[in-house]
Amino acid sequence: MFPRKFDYVAPSSLDETVDALKGAGFAKVMSGGMSLLPLMKLRLVSPELVVDIGRIPGLDQISEEGDMLTIGALVRHYQTAGSEKVPAALAAAAAYTGDVQVRNRGTTVGAVVHGDLAADQPAAVLALGGVIVVQGPNGVREIPATDFFVDTLTTAIEPDEVATAIKVPKGGSSAYDKLGRRGGHTDYAVAGAAAWVKKDNGNITECRVALTGVAGRPTLAEGTAEAMVGTDGSAGAIAEAASKAADGVSVLEDLYGSEEYKAHLATVYAKRALTLALNE
Amino acid sequence: MTVNDRSVSGDIDPRTLLVHFIRENLNLTGTHIGCETSYCGACTVMFDGRTVKSCTVLAVAADGATITTIEGLAKNGQLHAVQEGFWERHGLQCGFCTPGMIMAAVGLLEENNNPSEDEIRHGIEGNLCRCTGYHNIVKAIEYAGAKLRGEEPPPAEWEVSA
Numbered sequence: 001m002f003p004r005k006f007d008y009v010a011p012s013s014l015d016e017t018v019d020a021l022k023g024a025g026f027a028k029v030m031s032g033g034m035s036l037l038p039l040m041k042l043r044l045v046s047p048e049l050v051v052d053i054g055r056i057p058g059l060d061q062i063s064e065e066g067d068m069l070t071i072g073a074l075v076r077h078y079q080t081a082g083s084e085k086v087p088a089a090l091a092a093a094a095a096y097t098g099d100v101q102v103r104n105r106g107t108t109v110g111a112v113v114h115g116d117l118a119a120d121q122p123a124a125v126l127a128l129g130g131v132i133v134v135q136g137p138n139g140v141r142e143i144p145a146t147d148f149f150v151d152t153l154t155t156a157i158e159p160d161e162v163a164t165a166i167k168v169p170k171g172g173s174s175a176y177d178k179l180g181r182r183g184g185h186t187d188y189a190v191a192g193a194a195a196w197v198k199k200d201n202g203n204i205t206e207c208r209v210a211l212t213g214v215a216g217r218p219t220l221a222e223g224t225a226e227a228m229v230g231t232d233g234s235a236g237a238i239a240e241a242a243s244k245a246a247d248g249v250s251v252l253e254d255l256y257g258s259e260e261y262k263a264h265l266a267t268v269y270a271k272r273a274l275t276l277a278l279n280e
Numbered sequence: 281m282t283v284n285d286r287s288v289s290g291d292i293d294p295r296t297l298l299v300h301f302i303r304e305n306l307n308l309t310g311t312h313i314g315c316e317t318s319y320c321g322a323c324t325v326m327f328d329g330r331t332v333k334s335c336t337v338l339a340v341a342a343d344g345a346t347i348t349t350i351e352g353l354a355k356n357g358q359l360h361a362v363q364e365g366f367w368e369r370h371g372l373q374c375g376f377c378t379p380g381m382i383m384a385a386v387g388l389l390e391e392n393n394n395p396s397e398d399e400i401r402h403g404i405e406g407n408l409c410r411c412t413g414y415h416n417i418v419k420a421i422e423y424a425g426a427k428l429r430g431e432e433p434p435p436a437e438w439e440v441s442a
Contacts, residue, residue, distance in 0.1 A: 001316040008294035008340055030341075037336045038318055041297075050294070054341055078330075099406030100384065101321060104330040105337065186405055 003040035010052040014135050014164055017053055021160045022137055024049045029162050031073055034098060034106030035114040053162065062086065064170070070133075071166045077103035077111070080121075087128055088280050089174035089194040089273075093120035096178060096185040096192075112148075113163045115155045115217065117252075118188040122149060123212035124176050126220060127194035130168040136161035149217040172198040172206065175276030177269055178213070181256055189213035190256040191265035193221070193245070195273035197233065204233050209273065213256075214266045215249050223247035224270050233278045242271035281345050283308070284352030294340050298332075299323045301339035302349060310350035310379045314408075321407030324380035324387075325349050331387035333406070350379035353386065361427035362386050362420070369436060371420030373411035381407045385421045393428045395421070 011017045021027050027049040030036050039045040053059065059074035062083050069085055080086055080094035081103065094108055097120050111121045112132065125132075126149070131142045134157050148156050157163060178185060178192025191213040198206040207228040209221040223244030231237035246263035253259045281288060283306060290305045302308050302325065311334060314322030318336040325334045326348035353360035362385045365371060372378045381404060388395060388403035395403060400421050401414070409417060419437070426433040 002297055002300070003295045005293070005295055008338070010340070010343075033338065033341070034318070034336060037338070041316065041336075050338075052338070052341055099321075100387065100403060101324055101331045101333045101406045102318070104387075105327070105332045 001041050003037070004043060004046040006040075006047055007049045008052065009049065010055045012055060012057075014053075014056060014162065017051055017056070017162045018135055018137060018160070020049070020051045021162065024051075027051055027159065029053055029113075031110040032076065032106035033110075034102050035110065035116065051162070059164065067170050068167045069170055071108050071168070073107060073109040073162075073164050075108050077106050077108060077121075080108045085170075087124075087168055087170065087172075087174045087196075089127055089176040089196060089277070090121060090124040090168060092176040093124035093194065096120050096176070096180070099186070109163050109166055112166055113155060113157060115149055115153050116188065117152050117216055117218070118181075118190075118213040119218075120176065120178060120189060120192060120212060122218040123192060123210040124174075124194040125166055125168060126210035126218050127176075127196045127208045128168040128174060129196065129208060130166050132157070132163055133165040133167060134158075134161040134163050140164070142167070146220070149219075152216045154217075172196050173277050173280040175273050175280060177272040177276060179265060179269070191262055191269055193266065193269035193273040195270065195277040197228065197274070197277050199233065199278075202232055204228050204231055207274075209245065209270050211245065211249065211266050211270070214246065214251055214262050216252055219249050221245040221247075221249065221266065221270055224274075228274065233274075235275070238271055238274045238278070242267050242274060245270035281342050281347055283347045284349060290339075292339055294338065296339040297335055298325070298327075298337040298339045298342050298347075299334040301342075302334060302347070308349050308351050312376060312379055314376065314380070319408065320377070320380070321384060321404075322377050322380040324383040324407065326383060326387065329390075331384055331406075348383075350382060353382070360386065360424075362389065362424040364427065365420035365422075365424035365433075366417075368433070369416055369420040369423050371413070371417045373409075373413045377407060377409045377411075381409065381417055385417075385424060389421070389425055389428055393425050395425060397422070
């Protein structure tokens with residue numbers, strides 16, 4: 001089982017990548033290929049051109065600049081999972097992505113740009129208030145995660161752009177938890193939640209909670225976040241806020257659960273992620 | 281690329297998957313093709329020292345890489361500790377998943393040569409055994425871990441109960 005025929009280029013710089021994408025027909029950028037290649041093998045996606053960024057030097061770094069952490073486009077899941085610099089929500093989401101072999105090859109940026117509705121790291125980046133850095137013919141732009149996930153497998157990245165990095169702020173505390181399709185943390189999420197909180201003088205001043213596997217895209221649980229702000233983050237406050245996790249969210253049923261079950265899991269995992277974050 | 285310490289090359293279609301290159305161009309058929317959807321792990325090989333599923337890597341992406349397959353584990357006629365473990369602890373039934381399972385175990389033990397049972401079970405989460413012979417596979421990896429640490433492996437269960 002192999003993909004339809006395609007042309008292949010492996011540029012040695014981001015500028016060359018943008019040049020390769022310019023004027024190409026249906027082109028796809030590949031980093032680790034853990035999401036793209038299975039789709040191509042099943043012939044659900046058949047690009048005319050694969051632009052393999054795997055040989056571009058310097059993209060495999062996690063670097064700090066001021067209060068932001070930059071994760072390059074070739075940082076693999078195991079690196080994100082094992083880095084002490086990476087906020088806990090994203091490190092856990094990377095550790096729960098795929099299996100050992102997938103984490104050895106797949107990239108954090110690739111998983112985010114792929115935008116699967118049940119993937120782990122997109123929700124973490126959304127909760128952390130991250131931005132996706134993309135480069136195209138008009139230069140570099142930064143897209144906030146809140147604007148990035150448009151719909152299922154659809155993001156704000158243009159066909160002639162390449163994602164070069166993700167930036168996440170370092171402050172606050174965070175956590176991610178999920179129910180995997182094969183139980184525990186294994187496989188894509190039936191549902192999961194990432195939480196990020198900032199505390200001042202014992203009170204929560206800022207909060208974001210993002211859900212995965214619940215709606216058609218990674219989605220903020222705004223009702224929960226709003227209800228958390230101003231509280232002391234006690235178990236009672238978390239339970240009260242988490243009960244609003246599915247409020248205003250277009251919950252979708254799938255093979256793994258009904259709408260009602262998914263909405264229930266949203267509240268359960270919002271609660272667990274918030275509890276973990278506040279005890280980080 | 282370098283495969284099992286041998287420098288190899290080939291002129292291939294970009295859509296050639298690494299597993300096909302290994303099996304068909306290099307005639308190393310120990311690496312198996314199982315599910316082809318990156319679930320089962322039968323095609324696991326080492327790519328620059330880390331395990332990958334070779335059915336989900338383009339062969340062209342491995343240009344210049346160092347690959348180790350199941351055929352490259354034994355040295356000078358001496359089985360690798362993990363191969364020995366599978367032999368001694370009966371870590372296989374039909375044997376189809378075995379090459380990938382062994383490669384996954386090698387990858388796991390290179391990072392942590394003293395894993396708990398839980399860590400072993402999570403370490404082979406990317407490999408399916410449809411005989412469901414996981415119990416002895418875990419025992420085989422425990423055996424190999426002890427060998428790699430220079431310790432006496434725990435006795436086989438059938439020796440203990442006898």
